[in-house]
Amino acid sequence: MATHKLALIIQNPSNQNEFLLIKQSRPPKFNDEEYDSFLDSDLWDLPSVQLNPLQPQSDPPVEVQISVSHSDEFNFSEFDIHSALKEVFGELGFGIVERGEWKFHKYVKEPAFGPGLPVNTVFIAGKLVDDEIKDFSDSYKWMSIQSCLNWLLEVIPHGDRVGPLVVVGLVNDSSVSANWEAPPAINYQEYPTGVILIPMGSRTAKPFHTTNLVVFAPENVPNASKDNQLIVYGDALIVDPGCLSKFHGELKNIVTALPRRLVVFVTHHHRDHVDGLSVIQKCNPDAILLAHENTMRRISRDDWSLGYTSVTGDEDIYIGGQKLKVIFAPGHTDGHMALLHVNTHSLIVGDHCVGQGSALLDINSGGNMSVSVKRMVHSLQLRD
Incomplete structure (x- = not known):
């Protein structure tokens, strides 16, 4: 048994080597002067959301292209992909859910680290179109795999960091x-x-x-x-x-x-x-x-x-x-x-x-x- 997460690899339409990262929320403060004095650096990761089973009254499944070699890894018809995409893009302010084309990228089973259920992640990839691109706030940025790898291998104290989803979903496959x-x-x-x-x-x-x-x-x-x-x-x-x-x-x-x-x-x-x-x-x-x-x-x-x-x-x-x-x-x-x-x-x-x-x-x-x-x-x- 496991719970599931959907992670999106959103490619930059003007540069196919870049994808979208979102600044993650920082941990809450504890109202302890010494603890709260330590400021964590910014963590950037792929957009993601919890993926729930498809209910009888749910919207029709979103079409996702899947190669035959991966068809047995993850059954998209059992999960509410549409609602998950709607939630992610609602937070981003994009209206891409109804007309985006998504391709299966990777399914990662999390090791059994803790007492709770593992969180397995399905990665899907898609592109924005020009009329959907808006001026990003400082909460979003386009990054290449090489840029993320540079952040990982030479961390600067108090500098930006890369989260685990982009590492497990993209970086590790491209680096030796x-x-x-x-x-x-x-x-x-x-x-x-x-x-x-x-x-x-x-x-x-x-x-x-x-x-x-x-x-x-x-x-x-x-x-x-x-x-x-x-x-x-x-x-x-x-x-x-x-x-x-x-x-x-x-x-x-x-x-x-x-x-x-x-x-x-x-x-x-x-x-x-x-x-x-x-x-x-x-x-x-x-x-x-x-x-x-x-x-x-x-x-x-x-x-x-x-x-x-x-x-x-x-x-x-x-x-x-x-x-x-x-x-x-x-x-x-x-x-x-x-x-x-x-x-x-x-x-x-x-x-x-x-x-x-x-x-x-x-x-x-x-x-x-x-x-x-x-x-x-x-x-x-x-x-x-």
């Missing part, structure tokens, strides 16, 4: 950012480009049932850095291999497909983040494990019996020539670490942000609210 592909039958998401998120069944706390395995294996580029903080380098990175034993075979397939010069980063010692370490140790005993010493003293030798490299924060690691910064982020546990991908300003936070509700503080392992998020935010502020 990694020298590794996930094995067949593994459902994953790539966002930002080059950073793979794979939800793996784990011994996590309810209502969740998976932990995200992060895989980073970029195309190798020369590393000209002379950074004195460099602690290790590799060709691929895995973060938090914490899957249940019944998924160890899947994890083995992932590890064996990666380059041998592998770095493993553990944010903290909880079972849902380390249960697969033994698989990596068997598949690639040359892998380099990075963790805080407070984390390592709580990890069983049955999980990892080889040596490790201790990190305390501010160390740099290079994967395929790309820089990541280690950040000490205690609070959930006293050895909790985060990892910042410098180019894209993407922060891997472990259990500091869990997507729903609040992260638990493990008082048996040094969990402490007073040093939790504030320390990590302060660390990031210093880097801007």
Whole structure:
């Protein structure tokens, strides 16, 4: 079971290489002076709306051209495409619903990240005609795939950002950012480009049932850095291999497909983040494990019996020539670490942000609210 979303790729009639992006609404304020003082940068994404099943009294379905090879992926006749288009273009101020020609572009099944139903997205493409183009406000803009890719790969602090729909629907298909592909039958998401998120069944706390395995294996580029903080380098990175034993075979397939010069980063010692370490140790005993010493003293030798490299924060690691910064982020546990991908300003936070509700503080392992998020935010502020 899944819910569905409709995303529109609206091409610029005067430049077929450009498509329409909409500025997304910012998160609400919390009336907390310190929290509200942090201003998020603008996020741009494809126009989209929830897609509902077609009801008996609904308007006739909108005609969408579908190639035979994709006809089994998504059944348009079961969904109210007309109402979805009407809602989107009502917000945009366009009157294109009745005479637009739409073609199926892509159907993306979202991995099972959280406790709720996955949100699968169907992408359709169409063009505006000249008499429907109006002066856009600052809430809309035309962008090319290359422009979006530039935003993704070289993020400027406080600069504009690209949302996941345009990345999953368009950018990832046009760019070659990694020298590794996930094995067949593994459902994953790539966002930002080059950073793979794979939800793996784990011994996590309810209502969740998976932990995200992060895989980073970029195309190798020369590393000209002379950074004195460099602690290790590799060709691929895995973060938090914490899957249940019944998924160890899947994890083995992932590890064996990666380059041998592998770095493993553990944010903290909880079972849902380390249960697969033994698989990596068997598949690639040359892998380099990075963790805080407070984390390592709580990890069983049955999980990892080889040596490790201790990190305390501010160390740099290079994967395929790309820089990541280690950040000490205690609070959930006293050895909790985060990892910042410098180019894209993407922060891997472990259990500091869990997507729903609040992260638990493990008082048996040094969990402490007073040093939790504030320390990590302060660390990031210093880097801007």
